[in-house]
Amino acid sequence: MTTDTLWMTHRRLQAFIRQPWYLVFTLIQPAIWLFLFGNLFKRIIELPGFGSQSYLTYIVPGVVVMSAMASNMWAGMGTMEEIERGTLNRFLITPVSRGAIMNANVIEQALSTTIQSLIIVLLAWAAGADYPGGPAGVLVLILMAILLGTVFSALSNTVGMLVRQRETIIGLNTLLLLPLTFISTTFMAETLMPDWMQTLTNYNPVNWAVEAARAALTENPDWGDVVTPGAALLVLAVLTVWLSTRTFRTYQKSV
Template identity: 40%
Template sequence: MTAITTYDLPRETPSAGWLVAAGQIYRRWAVNNVREAWGIGVGLLQPVVWILLFGQVFKSVGSIPGFGSGSYITFLAPGILMMTVLYSGVWAGTSYIEDIDNGVMNQTLTAPISRSAVVAGQLGVQLTLGLVQSGLVLVIGYLGGARYPGGVTGVLLALAAATLLAIIFCAGSVAIALTTRSQIALIGLSQMIILPATFLSSGMMAPNLMPGWVQTISKYNPVSWAVDIGRSALAGNTDWPFTSEHLGYLAALAALSFWWAVSAFRGYQRTQ
C-alpha cells in the first residue's frame, strides 16, 4: 500500500483591531441613517420645534418673581439641548431590535470582533447625530433671542455634558433592547424613563419654583446635572467645583451604562 502523506496547514482566525471594527460598525450605521434621510430630517427638526414652541408658550414664565432669569429662551436653551439628546438616545435600541428580527444580529455574532467595538460603533453614530442636533439647538436658540456670554468655553462644556448624557441613555437603551428583545417593551420602558427624567429636572423650570419633593428628586437627576452644567457654562458664570464634580458623575454613569450594554450583548450571544 502506498502511504498518503497529509499536511496540517495552520489555521488563522481572522480578526480585526478594536478601532477598525468600531470604525466599520460606525460606517454601517452611518450609511443606514443616510439611506433613511427622513429619519435624520425629523431628528434635526424636532429640537427646532421644541425650542420655538416651548420658548413662545412659556415665554411669560421669565417674568415670574423669583425666576432669576431675564430671558426665558436663554434659560430654556440648555434644557432643550439636554432634552434633545435624551429623546434621541432612548430610541437607540430600536436598531438592535430590527437587527434581531431581520437575522442580522446573528450574522454579527459570527464576526471575530470585540463586542464592545460593536456597541461603540453604533454609539458613535448616535453621538454624531446628537452633536449636530445640539449645535442646531444652540443656533436656533440664539436666533430666537438666547445669548451665551460663556463663549466658546461655555459651549464646549455644554456639549460635553450633553454628550455624556447621550451616552448614558443611548447605551442604556441598547442594553434594554438586547435584554427584552421586544420593540413594544423598549418603547414602553423608554416612555417611563424619559417623561419623569424630563419633568423632574431643571430643564424647563427654575428649581426654586418647583414643589419641594420635585426639587429633591431634581438634585439627583442626571438630566438636571447636565442642564445645570450647560446653563451656568453658557451664562459665563461656571461653578467649577459643581461642574467638575457632576461631570465626573455623568462620566461614571456613562461608563456604567456602556458596560451594561456590552454585558447585555454578551448575554444575548450566550442564548443563541
C-alpha cells in the same frame, strides 16, 4: 479593536446618511419645545427668584439635553431590528471585535447627538438666545448631551437585547421622557419648584446635564458647578455602557 471599531462605525454612519430625514424628524419636537414654550412662557422670568433675563436663553440647555435623551432612547429599536434580520448574528461568526460592535453604536449616537445639538443651538441663537459662556460653554453643553444620550442609548440597547419586544421599549420611553424632563430645571427654576421636586432633581441625570451645561454657559462659570454633575454623568455613562456590553455577551452566549 480600533480598526474594527472604525469599520463598524463607518457601516453605521452609512446607514445614517441614507436616511437624512430621520435627523429632520428628530428636530421637529425640540423646535416645538424651543419656540412654543420659549414664547408661551417667556414672562415666567418676571417671577421673583427665577434669575434669568431671557426664557429662551434659559431653556436652550434643557431642550438640547431633552433632544439627546429622546433620540437616544430609541437605540434599542435598531438593535432589535438587527437581531430580527440576523445581521447581528452574522457579525458574531466573524473575527470582528465584540467590543467594536458596541463601541460603534456609541460613536454613531454621539455624532448624531452632536449634529442635533449644534442645529438646536444655532436655531435658538438665530431667534435671540444668548450664550455668554461662548464656544467653551456650547462645547460643554454638547458634551453633556452626548453623555446623557450615551446613558439612555446604552439602557435602550440593554432592554432591546433582554426583552426583544418593541412595546417594552416604547412603554419605557413614554414612562421616562416627560417625568425626567419635568423633574429637572429644563423649563422651571429649581427655587420655584415644590420641595419634593427639588429633592428629586438631585438624583435626576437629566438635571445633572442641564445644570452643568447651564453653569458653563454663564458669563463667569463656576467650574465646580460644571465638573461635579458632569463627573457624575460620566460615571453613569460608563456604568450603563458596561451594562449593555455585559448584556451583549449574555446575548452572544444564547445564540
